[in-house]
Amino acid sequence: LMVNHSAGQYVNGIVHTNGIESVWALLKRGYHGVFHHFSDKHIGRYVDEFVFRLNDGNVKRSTLDRIDSIVFGFSGNRLSYKMLVLI
Numbered sequence: 001l002m003v004n005h006s007a008g009q010y011v012n013g014i015v016h017t018n019g020i021e022s023v024w025a026l027l028k029r030g031y032h033g034v035f036h037h038f039s040d041k042h043i044g045r046y047v048d049e050f051v052f053r054l055n056d057g058n059v060k061r062s063t064l065d066r067i068d069s070i071v072f073g074f075s076g077n078r079l080s081y082k083m084l085v086l087i
Helices: 017-035 040-056 063-074 081-086
Strands: none
Touching (some): 017 040
């Protein structure tokens, strides 16, 4: 696969390769530094957590605003331990 950089198509608005590189860097830091292992069974949950961290991690937002968005995300969702181990 060849990329024609002179065509200017590798950057589209705010989306560029630096964004995906920071996603992978954050995921790798979480894997090696926090969790040490991602189970295949719950890999989607780990990825969802890091997606949330990236999307909601705007440092210009106050902590209370972040907590409000977490609580809003929980509302109407219930995950029991039994459901967690069966998934």
